[in-house]
Amino acid sequence: PESESLDLELQLPVFLLSSPAAPELPILERRNWLIHQHYIRKDYETCKAIIKDQLQETNGMCEYAIYVQALILRLEGKIQQSLELFQSCAILNPSNADNLKQVARSLFLLGKHKAAIEFYQEAARLSEKDWEISHNLGVCYSFLKDFKNAEEQLNIALQLNKHDRTFMMLGKVHLLAGDTDKAIEVYKSALGKYQKAFEHLGNALTFDPNNYTAILAAGSMMQTHGDFDVAMNKYRVAACAVPESPPLWNNIGMCFFGKKKYVAAISCLKRAHYLSPFDWKVLYNLGLVHLTMQQYASAFHFLGAAINLNPRMGELYMLLAVALTNLDDVENAIRSYEQAVALDE
Template sequence: MSSLAQQRDKRNYQLHLLFTRQEFEECLKQIDKVLEETDGLCEYAIYIKALIMRHRGKIQESLALFQQATAINPHNVANLKQVGRSLYLLGKHKAAVDVYEEAQKFGAPDWEIMHNKGLCYMYLKQYDRAIESFRVAIDIQPHDSTFLQLGKVYGMMDDYSQAINVYMEALEHSPENPELLTTLGLLFLRTNDNPRAFEYLTTSLTHDPRNPRTILAAGSIIQDQSDMDVALVKYRVAAVATPNSPQLWNNIGMCFFGKQRYIAAIACLKKALYLGPFEWIISYNLGLVHLHTGQYASAFHFFSASVNLKPDFAHSYMYLAVTLARLDDYDNACAAYDKAIQMAGMPGEPVFHLNYAILQYQSKQHDAAKVQLHAFRALWGDMDEEARRADPEIGEQAALLGQLLGM
């Protein structure tokens, strides 16, 4: 090896050492010296400087430097990958794909290139191409991060069965990965398979007992089973790690609501609303608590906010109608019920029609009440016996209203 090559390798090693130690100021001083000596043609020095710029959040500057390094050595795949990465971070996903495709022409198949191409296609909403890229990346080298992104793409396409298959496949490679276990648990929760969701979430907690995301999901299942005290114990652990999580304070608030501690419920939900003002479910839950405590003006305010944030949730309109009825606003209550029934679609929600029938009866609109009660009976009759037994109070109210209307 020539003395010139030895000197270059020693210099590059020094830059590498300073960079890995994160002594960035000293590293940049040395880089400036090197670039001055080499008339700005030292590829490695430019590459390291670009990495430091990116680390400091100067993405545009880092891109220009990586492009400069690529101009010096156009066939260096490492430079091309970093150019693609910088373009991706700047949101220029189409340009990033073009660079990754150029990088593919050199060297062996590369997992990183295919994974990052998949990410770009995902943000471009070209989901089929994203799936194809992630699949090729997995074939080259299975990585948990690629499995997670592939499952995410299927989730965006509402293809939950395929997403579950992907995560199951990932667990064959990494059976103890808490993030995979939690993601799979959340997916089962989304598909209303609570027993399997709880199984995977508790398995995840055995490997990472303080993961706030997992605790929150497991706690919500426990909460759905009306075991509020156990759920609150879980949430207490999560609150240490994520004290500013709006979802956490929302769930704690609803636990207190379930325990009939309404002041504590409202305090927690208002904290959640402060932390997440655009989370529609928090406004919805505040509406429920205020409706339950007879604070109808406040309930109207929160249900209205919930409807504005998520206008396609039928139950918000139903509870808004109940609130308006309590405020003696008959016309707007009827309009809200009509909207709720329209939003529910087919086959429909029996309780919407029953509540509407009760309002019509109380307003002495007996013929209209009979129409709604008839619609309720048709839907209620189509439900299975177990579903009807789950809420016997609804059947009793309908029977009593039927007697009053002579039906």
């Protein structure tokens, strides 16, 4: 396959000669800010070390430290251990819907769809009108082949947020239920949503022709439909406003890839990587282009780096397996294919 921050402007009094000591944070929360900083930077080893100290200091009673430790374990593929820690969070703070949603998510990843539904339903009682809960309930019901409840929950999710993932899932549910006509209607509705979005982008650009965000979004939609030259014209305008934008250079690189200009694509993607070295999508694209050019060692390097940043995406392991196969490392290629299949189930 989603952190929020609040910026507060603090101003000291002009004639303050001595400032009082900063208020002591409760012992349970003293290192939460530091844990958060290292987690969002993907510095997981340091994060785990701070969490260990925090839990020792609080006798294992710090909810946030346990929560982040569980997130890291899940990223490492240790789903059962992650589940147990999220359950601990739910015991420490049973009124927090996020804790219950994470328990449900872990149960879903373990294939325990009925149990996941129970926790999502409990979370829904605490957090009404939550798109994520309704969408995930629909996904769980679809795995149980309860297509009626799946359709109901996905329609509720669409009322809350017309997300493309929900449109796609609802269409899939109709296909699985054998109702092709309804599936086509859902897909047409999704296309209509994108058409309206494109019209809104056009209006935004009419009022502000140099709006970088709108230009990038419009170019991305054109690029998705294969209009690479038109998208490139949009990106040229954006490049004048924000020449150091990683998403911009990533998209330009993939435009060149679509036009089969692979050397230019690699040049643009490497610029994006220089500007944003921890963006797994850029690394993924670099791996893909190098695979296409049959430069398998370079593809292995970039795909391996992408997997370190996003270890839960099966497609990355599949591409890595292709690179390994061409490097005559059959044993590790098989392992990569197996991991890709396991993540795709």
